[in-house]
Amino acid sequence: MIEVKNLVKRYGDHCAVDHLSFTVADGQIYGFLGPNGAGKSTTMNIMTGYLAATEGEVLIEGHNVLEEPEEARRCIGYLPEIPPVYPEMTVREYLHFCAQLKKIPKAEQENQIAQVVALTHLEEVAGRLIRNLSKGYRQRLGLAQAILGFPKIIILDEPTVGLDPKQIIEIRDLIRRLAREHTVILSSHILSEVRAVCDHILIIHKGKLVACDTPENLEEHLSGAHTVEIEAKGSCEQVEEILSGIPSLTGKTVSPKTESTVAAELTAAQDVREQLFRAFAAADCPLLELTPRIASLEEVFLELTRGGREESADGVPGEVRPQDEEGGGQA
Numbered sequence: 096m097i098e099v100k101n102l103v104k105r106y107g108d109h110c111a112v113d114h115l116s117f118t119v120a121d122g123q124i125y126g127f128l129g130p131n132g133a134g135k136s137t138t139m140n141i142m143t144g145y146l147a148a149t150e151g152e153v154l155i156e157g158h159n160v161l162e163e164p165e166e167a168r169r170c171i172g173y174l175p176e177i178p179p180v181y182p183e184m185t186v187r188e189y190l191h192f193c194a195q196l197k198k199i200p201k202a203e204q205e206n207q208i209a210q211v212v213a214l215t216h217l218e219e220v221a222g223r224l225i226r227n228l229s230k231g232y233r234q235r236l237g238l239a240q241a242i243l244g245f246p247k248i249i250i251l252d253e254p255t256v257g258l259d260p261k262q263i264i265e266i267r268d269l270i271r272r273l274a275r276e277h278t279v280i281l282s283s284h285i286l287s288e289v290r291a292v293c294d295h296i297l298i299i300h301k302g303k304l305v306a307c308d309t310p311e312n313l314e315e316h317l318s319g320a321h322t323v324e325i326e327a328k329g330s331c332e333q334v335e336e337i338l339s340g341i342p343s344l345t346g347k348t349v350s351p352k353t354e355s356t357v358a359a360e361l362t363a364a365q366d367v368r369e370q371l372f373r374a375f376a377a378a379d380c381p382l383l384e385l386t387p388r389i390a391s392l393e394e395v396f397l398e399l400t401r402g403g404r405e406e407s408a409d410g411v412p413g414e415v416r417p418q419d420e421e422g423g424g425q426a
């Protein structure tokens with residue numbers, strides 16, 4: 096379990112992480128979702144002990160990351176946004192190096208390296224210099240070193256950046272397999288990415304946690320409202336009259352649709368479809384259409400991060416990253 100309590104990170108006047116608090120339960124996949132500059136990488140760097148927070152604390156399995164870094168870090172495998180590179184090492188040498196850093200017993204090193212190489216499909220490049228690896232293979236190597244030692248918690252910062260669609264599918268499968276025995280936290284600025292693999296989504300915006308829920312609940316409970324679109328045969332007055340008899344409606348817009356029909360968009364705190372059906376039938380006004388409109392996660396994301404383009408006014412460079420041009424990876 097991970098407990099993040101009231102985390103704050105300031106860079107000068109700029110608050111990159113603004114009083115974040117959340118808990119991560121065991122054995123599930125969590126996704127940090129947020130536009131570029133939201134504070135995802137900063138949060139992950141603090142959680143893994145690579146960066147000190149300005150305020151607040153992080154407990155990993157009860158160990159304070161700053162006070163007991165060895166114990167805390169032993170529970171975590173981390174793929175940072177920009178992994179350290181050792182271009183002159185081969186894949187296998189690098190993994191041996193990581194195994195030593197992670198203090199994996201010598202007798203287990205070979206076996207573990209073979210396992211992570213197989214899991215991330217690195218067999219054919221195991222003897223190659225990292226310098227000569229493609230972006231996709233480098234990313235998989237980063238994943239391999241995060242998994243090495245099979246820590247309880249695996250934290251992956253934008254794990255599918257730079258991968259092609261086939262590789263993205265492979266990595267997603269791998270993440271799902273890992274989640275059977277590990278807690279996985281990943282970040283992404285791509286909605287379809289987190290929707291595809293995560294059990295829980297934490298939406299981060301300007302350093303603040305704006306939502307934390309399952310993808311299903313986020314989609315369902317947008318502003319807690321149920322929206323229904325209807326079309327009925329009759330006049331606007333008639334439809335208004337019928338709707339005024341349904342007290343649970345919290346909002347309605349009624350407008351003529353064709354010469355003899357009226358369209359309306361209705362919101363309510365609960366599902367009112369059955370009430371609508373009965374009210375219109377009782378008034379002998381034919382309901383021609385009744386369509387519940389479920390907010391897509393896209394809408395939730397946009398609503399929660401509204402005005403959400405990274406403020407570039409502060410002139411902080413590095414927000415327009417090359418991967419952003421890849422069409423959002425909607426694979």
Ligand code: ADP
Binds near residue numbers: 411
């Ligand atoms: P994300 O990973 O969600 O894209 P980051 O955590 O990288 O966001 O960045 C959050 C904010 O903090 C951004 O506005 C970024 O410009 C700023 N920031 C990150 N690192 C530094 C730094 N070392 N110095 C100053 N500002 C930084």
Ligand code: MG
Binds near residue numbers: 135136137176252
């Ligand atoms: Mg980032």
